[in-house]
Amino acid sequence: MSTCATASRDLSEPLAGTAATASTWLLVEQPGPWGTEALISSRLDRAVGRALERAAEGTGVRVALIRRPGRHADLHTGARHRVFVAHTLPGRSWIRTTALDDPAGLLGLDFAALGAGDPGGLTLRPHTPAAWEEYTGDPLVLVCTNGKRDRCCALLGRPLAGALTASGVHGTWEITHIGGHRFAPTLVVLPHGYTYGRATAQSVKDVIEALRQGRVVIDGCRGRSAWERPGQAAELAVRELTGEDGADALTIARTEGEAPVWSVTVAHRDGRAWRVGVAQVA
Structure with a gap:
């Protein structure tokens, strides 16, 4: 079925x-x-x-x-x-x-x-x-x-x-x-x-x-x-890139743009940050 x-x-x-x-x-x-x-x-x-x-x-x-x-x-x-x-x-x-x-x-x-x-x-x-x-x-x-x-x-x-x-x-x-x-x-x-x-x-x-x-x-x-969905995707991308698995280690600091493209800043509690491009695909 x-x-x-x-x-x-x-x-x-x-x-x-x-x-x-x-x-x-x-x-x-x-x-x-x-x-x-x-x-x-x-x-x-x-x-x-x-x-x-x-x-x-x-x-x-x-x-x-x-x-x-x-x-x-x-x-x-x-x-x-x-x-x-x-x-x-x-x-x-x-x-x-x-x-x-x-x-x-x-x-x-x-x-x-x-x-x-x-x-x-x-x-x-x-x-x-x-x-x-x-x-x-x-x-x-x-x-x-x-x-x-x-x-x-x-x-x-x-x-x-x-x-x-x-x-x-x-x-x-x-x-x-x-x-x-x-x-x-x-x-x-x-x-x-x-x-x-x-x-x-x-x-x-x-x-x-x-x-x-x-x-x-x-x-x-x-x-x-x-997080909103662009932030969700960005957080998981950073985790995959860095291997960071601490549940409380990452936050979404900023999300810019609008559908279908966003720029998301993911912040680590140790001060590091990543800017992640997120695109919505049909």
Whole structure:
């Protein structure tokens, strides 16, 4: 059976610079079926989903639904919704988590503050001292599995999520949509925000082990979500050129130009810098 993922692989379509852009991720557990636009076509209250989407616009926060892997994902939790907020900028990445009876409380969040990396934005509606906790477990592995969005994600993503869970990767969740379904199975790893495509269970385990040690695996990497796509491609080009694998070693200092050509300055924490030409190819 031919799929977009098969065609992309056969064409050796480059992965670099294709990750979704988000400085901060808001992940809301919502078991059960997901529709094409999951925030407004799932068991989450439609009005809440639409309001969260509007609240996040222009703030750098990306809202997505998550669920535990499994054939009957809606049976894997009670009434409470696990929530994660993850910020992805180098040297400032963090994850906070809580559990809520009603996701409508998330409308009290200060989305602008969270997009800027300030955990002080973790307020709820009505204002309550919710038990936001620092998440200190293994990196979260969020595998795109929404078959209503694209069948590749269901056909390839769900088996990967299941295999990771079965092999003891406890931070594995299914996620509604991270873009790039033609690179399925595709996933994002938080808090660093690196996105990977054409993944296997072994390649994901290698990524997790590297990140535990503060290192980045660039094989199969689509980019870091903290950057716009030209910056994602430029960062990976510098890593390939220099062999630098420190997760927090590089930042995007400047991006000039507009589609289809950009000049991106990539800065190293030791003071070095590279100017990288990036071109968008149809």
